[in-house]
Amino acid sequence: MSTGTIEGSGAVVQAMGAPVVIEPILVEPPGPGEVRVRLTASGVCHSDHWAIRHGNWGAPFPMLLGHEGAGVVVDVGPDVAGIAPNDRVVLAWGVPCGACASCLRGAPRKCGHAWSQPSRIARATTGERLEGTLSLGTLATHTVVHAAQAIPVPAAADLSRVCLLGCGASTGVGAAVNTGRVWPGATVAVVGLGGIGSAALQGARIAGAARLIAVDLVAAKFELARSMGATDTVDASVEDVVAAVRRLTGDVGVDVAIEATGVPSVVGQVMAMLGSAGVGVAIGVPPPDSSVTVDWSGGSGAAYPNKASLLVSDGGDALPEDFATWFGWAVDGSLDLDSMVSREGQLTAPDIDEAFRAMLAGEVVRTVIRIEP
Numbered sequence: 001m002s003t004g005t006i007e008g009s010g011a012v013v014q015a016m017g018a019p020v021v022i023e024p025i026l027v028e029p030p031g032p033g034e035v036r037v038r039l040t041a042s043g044v045c046h047s048d049h050w051a052i053r054h055g056n057w058g059a060p061f062p063m064l065l066g067h068e069g070a071g072v073v074v075d076v077g078p079d080v081a082g083i084a085p086n087d088r089v090v091l092a093w094g095v096p097c098g099a100c101a102s103c104l105r106g107a108p109r110k111c112g113h114a115w116s117q118p119s120r121i122a123r124a125t126t127g128e129r130l131e132g133t134l135s136l137g138t139l140a141t142h143t144v145v146h147a148a149q150a151i152p153v154p155a156a157a158d159l160s161r162v163c164l165l166g167c168g169a170s171t172g173v174g175a176a177v178n179t180g181r182v183w184p185g186a187t188v189a190v191v192g193l194g195g196i197g198s199a200a201l202q203g204a205r206i207a208g209a210a211r212l213i214a215v216d217l218v219a220a221k222f223e224l225a226r227s228m229g230a231t232d233t234v235d236a237s238v239e240d241v242v243a244a245v246r247r248l249t250g251d252v253g254v255d256v257a258i259e260a261t262g263v264p265s266v267v268g269q270v271m272a273m274l275g276s277a278g279v280g281v282a283i284g285v286p287p288p289d290s291s292v293t294v295d296w297s298g299g300s301g302a303a304y305p306n307k308a309s310l311l312v313s314d315g316g317d318a319l320p321e322d323f324a325t326w327f328g329w330a331v332d333g334s335l336d337l338d339s340m341v342s343r344e345g346q347l348t349a350p351d352i353d354e355a356f357r358a359m360l361a362g363e364v365v366r367t368v369i370r371i372e373p
């Protein structure tokens with residue numbers, strides 16, 4: 001049952017490029033098909049930083065920051081089935097909306113995420129409506145989301161870890177198992193060992209990759225990458241990454257090469273690492289107005305003679321039913337989320353700013369913000 005408007009607080013970004021400010025917010029009861037959630041933890045993702053700099057995928061500012069959260073359902077709106085108050089949930093922006101062109105033609109894994117529920121959250125100071133990052137808004141004490149975005153979590157799972165499956169971990173794992181369809185015995189390269197790349201590495205290992213080449217500019221990340229399943233590492237600060245991957249594979253190339261950097265030139269690099277009929281997977285959100293150059297018919301690794309594919313993975317191309325499997329991997333330890341949480345912080349502007357700084361400096365895989373009641 002609804003309990004009226006809740007006075008909470010959250011990380012507000014007034015306009016594109018503006019600083020993060022923790023402010024009082026008013027969180028209204030959920031409408032039809034919606035749930036209201038008290039958040040307990042939220043990761044800080046590259047896409048939060050991207051949204052501050054470049055815009056919230058078409059939604060207006062001010063923005064309630066965050067899209068990688070977990071918490072407990074407070075109440076549910078009319079016409080909600082299968083989820084109830086006190087359920088523990090991860091909020092997943094990357095589940096199908098059921099309404100976009102891809103969903104309507106029966107391709108929900110390529111959903112355009114056309115979430116259309118109205119904002120239920122306002123700034124307490126001005127009354128302005130707040131739009132959550134990627135329709136969620138998880139760096140807050142409370143938020144309201146579509147019921148389909150609230151995925152029930154098993155009792156054994158730690159919300160401060162499985163919150164990463166709201167974005168980074170599901171994006172990386174899904175890029176390997178859903179988009180790249182890594183198969184047992186495959187040879188795989190992962191370029192970029194942040195939160196998403198670390199999860200892609202683990203997804204590829206769980207899917208049975210026999211050879212797993214981890215690539216990054218920061219050599220300090222390689223020990224963790226090896227613990228997550230990397231069999232080889234390439235230091236992109238000292239080696240040409242395409243030449244190194246081709247050398248490591250006897251110039252055969254890899255079956256699946258996953259880009260987890262958001263740097264457009266890396267897309268061309270992963271395509272040039274591929275062997276015959278190889279699959280390049282691009283995950284990172286590129287800067288606006290980017291273009292990619294692919295070697296089409298030149299030397300080793302040229303895309304046309306290789307019969308190569310390039311696929312864009314949108315949030316890991318996930319369906320709601322994937323999450324039960326992934327929560328199971330987190331609980332049984334095959335998906336090591338604990339090692340991905342490099343640091344923790346509180347719901348304060350300095351802690352969120354520090355999380356961005358450390359992420360951009362390559363010092364952390366993830367910072368998780370703990371949200372107290």
Ligand SMILES: [Zn+2]
Nearest residue numbers: 097100103111
């Ligand atoms: Zn859709």
Ligand SMILES: [Zn+2]
Nearest residue numbers: 045047167168
């Ligand atoms: Zn994200």
